[in-house]
Amino acid sequence: xxxxxxxxxxxxxxxxxxxxxxxxxxxxxxxxxxxxxxxxxxxxxxxxxxxxxxxxxxxxxxxxxxxxxxxxxxxxxxxxxxxxxxxxxxxxxx
Amino acid sequence: xxxxxxxxxxxxxxxxxxxxxxxxxxxxxxxxxxxxxxxxxxxxxxxxxxxxxxxxxxxxxxxxxxxxxxxxxxxxxxxxxxxxxxxxxxxxxx
DNA sequence: CTTAATATTGTCATTATTTGACAAGTCAAT
DNA sequence: ATTGACTTGTCAAATAATGACAATATTAAG
Numbered sequence: 001x002x003x004x005x006x007x008x009x010x011x012x013x014x015x016x017x018x019x020x021x022x023x024x025x026x027x028x029x030x031x032x033x034x035x036x037x038x039x040x041x042x043x044x045x046x047x048x049x050x051x052x053x054x055x056x057x058x059x060x061x062x063x064x065x066x067x068x069x070x071x072x073x074x075x076x077x078x079x080x081x082x083x084x085x086x087x088x089x090x091x092x093x094x
Numbered sequence: 095x096x097x098x099x100x101x102x103x104x105x106x107x108x109x110x111x112x113x114x115x116x117x118x119x120x121x122x123x124x125x126x127x128x129x130x131x132x133x134x135x136x137x138x139x140x141x142x143x144x145x146x147x148x149x150x151x152x153x154x155x156x157x158x159x160x161x162x163x164x165x166x167x168x169x170x171x172x173x174x175x176x177x178x179x180x181x182x183x184x185x186x187x188x
Numbered sequence: 189c190t191t192a193a194t195a196t197t198g199t200c201a202t203t204a205t206t207t208g209a210c211a212a213g214t215c216a217a218t
Numbered sequence: 219a220t221t222g223a224c225t226t227g228t229c230a231a232a233t234a235a236t237g238a239c240a241a242t243a244t245t246a247a248g
Contacts (some may be wrong), residue, residue, distance in 0.1 A: 002184075018195065031237060033196055040236075059173065066177035070164055071184050079153065080185050083160035084178060090096075090165050091174050112224065125208060127225055134207075 003065045004038040010054040011036075024053055041069070097141075097159045098132040104148040105130075118147055135163070 001009075011021060022032035025046050034040040042050070047065050051058055074080030095103075105115060116126035119140050128134040136144070141159050145152050168174030
């Protein structure tokens with residue numbers, strides 16, 4: 001499940017409309033729709049707002065939001081998995 | 095070893111000057127210097143050229159170049175490692 | 189079926205980020 | 219002191235990301 005699917009599920013669980021969340025994020029409904037479908041990416045600031053609006057936690061949203069970005073970066077790359085291993089080592093080091 | 099360190103090592107092994115490689119990449123020496131020190135990022139097209147110019151392989155350069163980008167994305171993130179796990183699963187799926 | 193509400197699509201302007209060139213600087217070896 | 223190799227700082231140009239708006243499609247209700 002990617003970030004868009006996740007916030008859509010949470011939104012529907014709370015019976016909220018796109019336009020309500022969009023208003024809170026101060027963007028228009030089309031923009032929110034695009035974020036939900038993964039056509040546009042939410043900014044971190046917006047993700048943090050969504051954590052509150054959707055009654056969830058950073059731990060629930062941030063990793064999946066970051067993972068989308070990593071995936072976008074590597075999805076067409078022959079050496080995508082290899083590069084993940086390297087990045088993981090570097091992350092663990094510091 | 096990050097991408098910059100890698101190409102610097104290869105460059106010195108071949109006794110090449112920054113200005114020689116910069117000329118081949120059609121950028122100026124300061125720009126090449128910045129790439130070597132990781133202050134700027136090489137474009138993929140430039141990485142592929144460097145593979146040839148430095149007598150190495152894509153397998154040697156691309157993963158480390160991609161890993162730098164993943165690392166940049168996650169280095170200050172609390173959930174960096176968690177997001178790597180998610181991204182890895184998605185990559186393996188397709 | 190027709191309307192009304194919700195969500196999506198397409199396009200364009202604005203803004204932010206990235207890339208590169210240039211001028212000036214440091215450092216080391218003569 | 220001069221030369222050659224590299225680095226630093228700043229600015230302009232190119233590119234990508236963000237958002238608003240208009241129009242369209244989809245769904246639900248009466």
